[in-house]
Amino acid sequence: MTGGYGLLVADLIGVAVFAASGASAGVVKRLDLFGVAFVGFAAALGGGILRDLAIGAVPPLAFADWRYPVTAVVASVAVFWLHPTLNRVRRTVLLLDAAGLGLFTATGTLKALDAGVPPVGACLLGMLTAIGGGLARDLLVGEIPVVLRRDLYAVVALGGAILITILHGLGHTGLVTLVSAAALIFGVRVIALHRHWSAPIAAP
Amino acid sequence: MTGGYGLLVADLIGVAVFAASGASAGVVKRLDLFGVAFVGFAAALGGGILRDLAIGAVPPLAFADWRYPVTAVVASVAVFWLHPTLNRVRRTVLLLDAAGLGLFTATGTLKALDAGVPPVGACLLGMLTAIGGGLARDLLVGEIPVVLRRDLYAVVALGGAILITILHGLGHTGLVTLVSAAALIFGVRVIALHRHWSAPIAAP
């Protein structure tokens, strides 16, 4: 895969956005500053830690590269101080979250494929990279994870992961593939938000 | 250990049954189709993922062999559509769950022993393989895990794991050992269900 500077910056934006979502949840639950930072860390890096453990990349990136945890903690502390103004930028946060979804799915799927994980498993790990942090966030604050309850979120990630795996199988493994797929996931997620698409719930 | 076709079929039956238990919990909690499938996946494969990470078998079987996740998801989606009729077959589901308990304990313990884990650790990992999925299922839907609260369930698995470890130490490592131990765990679990055996609770 690739490790270019632009990619790192994009990755860290994803970390910051997901950390902000975790920190917001922590503020709402009246956690203290440490708790807010911890939930931010888990939301930003929990999915990637699970992926790295599953592909045998130890220590996981969250512990091997200081820029990841520091970005997560700085973003969380910023939310701790600034949260009263965050409601005004809620639309921006949702857009950034969609960007994070696209990016984490793309990098997660490609890392799994590059580590030799077969296609079905790589799709699952790519999706888990993107949704794992949100799962950790919700479990830590005592909620049933929102990703399991409503909204087209994980399914968009899974669709993107399948597309990436197909492109990878056709020999498209470079940065263009990654960015295009991430952009597509971003776009579909934004449309799903706008049109309130959701998955069905079982008949009673 | 062994990888025969009969064993694979038996293993996948265990996956399907545990997935069904997870999917049922998801339907009860009004999760959407994705949530139901995800909890089914976690219930079926969470214990095995933990075991594989602990013995260094990466990527875990749940990601390395597509038949495992596909079986879990198909069983979960089936429950999503068919759940109103499931109450009528509740006795069958409990029997299949007991079969899954026996099988997952037996394969989990033997895999740990074969990976060089010492006896006490292998017994614990065998039991965790069998109960880990149920733990994940209950935590995801916001419940204190049922396996910690009542019923002789995990203790039956632990007893079976100890028996398997002793047999393994005596040189019995083949398919017959595995199937006999799984059958014994199944039998004791069915008796425990029938007679309402349970572990003690501390005096107030």
Added chain:
Amino acid sequence: MTGGYGLLVADLIGVAVFAASGASAGVVKRLDLFGVAFVGFAAALGGGILRDLAIGAVPPLAFADWRYPVTAVVASVAVFWLHPTLNRVRRTVLLLDAAGLGLFTATGTLKALDAGVPPVGACLLGMLTAIGGGLARDLLVGEIPVVLRRDLYAVVALGGAILITILHGLGHTGLVTLVSAAALIFGVRVIALHRHWSAPIAAP
């Protein structure tokens, strides 16, 4: 690092204390004997399991060395039977818990550094070794983890981990460093308890 007999004894005291904290939580929640022992096991060994997975030390110590799980289970069962008298020794339990915090932070940080984890990651893993068990305990019994909500607990561990990492960088890697750092964490934690120090909570 070091594996002396004195260190093992100290480590097992930490395991017993953390197991007792988990078992107490299980008793309060009316779990059965198995549930009490399981939560005790998770509280004592969950943090170390996460650390060992993250540094690639498989199988984790909790499964590789029988003295760790046996100590956790014996301590948990003792609490199950003796819990009515535990309130009288609550001050002692808090002191022992502070000792466990210091010791687990120190050993966790040094193990991560010795495994080649860079400084920031090693500090995080050292802290996670110390607080991970408490997180697992609270999640298993359906509570938002107390370490995220109040009290100077994790921050003391993190400060100790940073100190240990600096000392390690200066070439101090022996038993004296470990014990001194653990003692310092213990002391600060006891003062924090005594003076009711706590981290800030966000303005509403």
